[in-house]
Amino acid sequence: MTTPVLRARDLHYAYPDGTVALSGIDLDVAAGERVAVTGPNGSGKSTLLQVLGGLVEPSGGHVEYFGETTTAETVRERLGVVLQDPDDSLFNTTVRADIEYGPAQLGVPREEADRRVRVLADALDLDGLLDKPPHRLSGGEKKRAALACVLSFEPCVLLLDEPTSAVDAPRTADVLDILDRRHRAGTTLVTVTPDVELIPRVADRVVVVGPAGELVADGPVADVLTDPETLATAGLEPPATVRLFDRLGWDDPPVDVDDALDRLEAKGLARR
Numbered sequence: 001m002t003t004p005v006l007r008a009r010d011l012h013y014a015y016p017d018g019t020v021a022l023s024g025i026d027l028d029v030a031a032g033e034r035v036a037v038t039g040p041n042g043s044g045k046s047t048l049l050q051v052l053g054g055l056v057e058p059s060g061g062h063v064e065y066f067g068e069t070t071t072a073e074t075v076r077e078r079l080g081v082v083l084q085d086p087d088d089s090l091f092n093t094t095v096r097a098d099i100e101y102g103p104a105q106l107g108v109p110r111e112e113a114d115r116r117v118r119v120l121a122d123a124l125d126l127d128g129l130l131d132k133p134p135h136r137l138s139g140g141e142k143k144r145a146a147l148a149c150v151l152s153f154e155p156c157v158l159l160l161d162e163p164t165s166a167v168d169a170p171r172t173a174d175v176l177d178i179l180d181r182r183h184r185a186g187t188t189l190v191t192v193t194p195d196v197e198l199i200p201r202v203a204d205r206v207v208v209v210g211p212a213g214e215l216v217a218d219g220p221v222a223d224v225l226t227d228p229e230t231l232a233t234a235g236l237e238p239p240a241t242v243r244l245f246d247r248l249g250w251d252d253p254p255v256d257v258d259d260a261l262d263r264l265e266a267k268g269l270a271r272r
């Protein structure tokens with residue numbers, strides 16, 4: 001691997017009340033990778049994302065950014081963090097002001113900032129919401145607005161905590177489309193999700209965190225999601241397509257519907 005954009009070593013974190021959230025996590029993320037972080041509720045995924053994003057100081061271990069520094073503040077404009085709770089990212093009087101905030105902090109010219117707001121509003125269906133106060137938005141609207149706030153300053157690494165939770169199906173497709181576009185343009189994506197069905201859509205590699213915040217697996221999506229024993233260690237089940245093929249006694253289970261259709265076509269059982 002060339003110099004990783006993120007290099008985490010032996011991360012530990014315990015909350016002040018003593019709850020252990022991370023137990024010795026090592027993680028390297030290369031430029032341009034798409035990595036998912038999954039695990040059961042309470043396994044420390046959000047805590048890990050906040051530590052990777054430099055928002056929470058680990059109790060032990062460290063994170064190195066771009067092979068340059070262990071201080072996230074110095075690389076803040078290259079590192080975008082979308083938190084699980086959108087209220088943590090929306091603090092201006094209007095949605096437009098929130099989306100413009102990052103570019104303004106970085107000295108992006110007014111015209112370019114306006115263009116970014118227009119493009120993001122169009123892509124994330126925020127057009128009718130730009131002049132609203134963020135606290136008046138619905139949950140799914142807030143989620144899309146919070147994503148736009150981070151995308152607007154165009155960081156080259158995006159850390160995303162459940163970016164599609166509370167977002168309806170058509171707008172989830174919009175969110176995934178814009179993340180695909182950013183990835184094709186070279187952006188590194190690290191996406192936290194407890195939803196194994198989403199993983200093949202957002203990542204090529206998946207890191208599984210166990211109930212005690214320990215690393216259970218780290219590998220290609222197609223390998224990890226078809227390994228029921230490893231997933232069970234973390235209290236997770238494989239995606240539905242894998243379970244279906246398993247029930248049918250068929251080898252080489254697919255991790256998503258497109259993959260499943262390919263296999264069924266190959267067996268002469270489906271036509272597209």
Ligand SMILES: Nc1ncnc2c1ncn2[C@@H]1O[C@H](COP(=O)(O)OP(=O)(O)OP(=O)(O)O)[C@@H](O)[C@H]1O
Pocket residue numbers: 015016017019020021039040041042043044045046047048194
């Ligand atoms: N402020 C806090 N004080 C004490 N314990 C906390 C705090 N925030 C989180 N925790 C605990 O730390 C553990 C890890 O929480 P975290 O939110 O990182 O899990 P998660 O894997 O992201 O969960 P989910 O899938 O439900 O979002 C949990 O046991 C949680 O109860």
